[in-house]
Amino acid sequence: MRPFVYEHGGERLSAVYGDGGGGPGAATAVVLHGAGGSSKGRLLPLLGEFGAHGCHALALDFSGHGGSSGALRESSLRRRFEQAVALIDARVPREGPLVLVGFSMSGQTVADLTAHYGERVAALGLCAPAVYAGEAWDVPFGDGDGRFSAIIRTPGSWRTAPALDALRAYAGRAVLAVPGTDAVIPAEVTEAVQRALTARARYTRLELPDAGHQVAAWLRDHPEDRRSFVRAVLSRLGGGGRPATRARPAEQVPEGRTAADSRPL
Template sequence: MLSAFTHDHDGERLSCVGSGGDDAGAATAVLLHGAGNGSKERLLPLLGDFAARGCAGLAFDFSGHGESTGTLGGSSLRLRFEQAVSVIDATVPAGAPLILVGFSMSGQTVADLARHYGRRAVALVLCAPAVHAAEAWPLPFEDPEGTARQDGPQAESRFSRIIRTPDSWRGAPALDVLRAYEGRAVLAVPTRDAIIPPAVTRAVTDALFARADLSRLELPDADHLLGLWFRDHAEDRQRLVDLALTGLGSPVRPAAGA
């Protein structure tokens, strides 16, 4: 059963949902939504599917999203990472294995968490993931004091300028993390993705192919918003969970009828 709770971090109150696993050693599936109007709400069916397979589950709204406090413009990739670590450390038993599931911008956060938690990250599930240049990581999504420009009231933020610069992602530290990762990995790829450049997806694929046990899930009819797609397509959701749990063994049990 999923239970709602809140977690306070650095002056913000984060809205969370969690469930216990079949036993104290169960892997915890941590689901991280994307940017824009993303929220944990659309990920709850996927969280329920992980829970039905014996996993503990955890999802939350980053600050400025969903039911959490804060502003989207005041957030950053660093803050998203720090919030995720704070929620995980307060909720998941110390040393318990983690299945890290990230959508879009949270592909970057999954890589950050994989570096932070090391071998505790037994599976990475990347859904239309983004990776970003190191210089973008600490910057707020919107500059605290925008400057006037001729064609609008506020200049483009430094963060936006960096991530919109062609090929700025090529030196992303996240790619080094994924290249070194040796656990289970799933890359979910919508063929109608108008947000993530194909070159980014190829780079993520190549990085994971280096050492990870990688499966690639192609979704021919899906667009970039895979949180909504999996919410509405139960069969694809089950395929994603099946791939994520392949080879992990106990305490994760096989799907019924498998």
């Protein structure tokens, strides 16, 4: 992994990039950390695992985190999305396939990126993901007692989250990693994300029964679970994360169900 600094919107964003050796057609795994004191540092082993499977790998510290400049209270969901887009557009070959992985708050960012990049997104990995009401997207995070906190603490505000619409529309590979104990993300949010992903995606739920909400730290410290997660995300993709030829629909439906119809696109 090679560190570098990328300037965007008056901020200096600390980032890392790794060439997995899969060649120019290989997918790039973009791995995004969560909120609070999170940073890309705990993601490095996961980036290395994607590299071992032939993927390029990219991660950044959002402004106000890790080695990046800026104040966390001035950041927002929109700024996180814009910083990720700027970095992807600068470092990933145009039209190169993307594997998007997000932890906690970055579940929202992954959904935003999925809507933005469309068919370029070959696979998703969502780990204890959060989604938020649309009205929260532009609001600065503040210090925990401002408008953003008021919006996200409103009971049921997440139910109309645009992120759920983006995940329902997604038809690629998707893995939802669910910790056994999550004191941050309500179970009903996790189930709503699962329902959205089962609408069209080739979906797998990966249970981590001994993990808590900090799934990134868990995968850092548990190599076998880390390998299982990456293998699941890249399942049904070719070498280097290249989208493989789709199998017959009948081979993709859950056990005990049948394919009613199919049509070429």
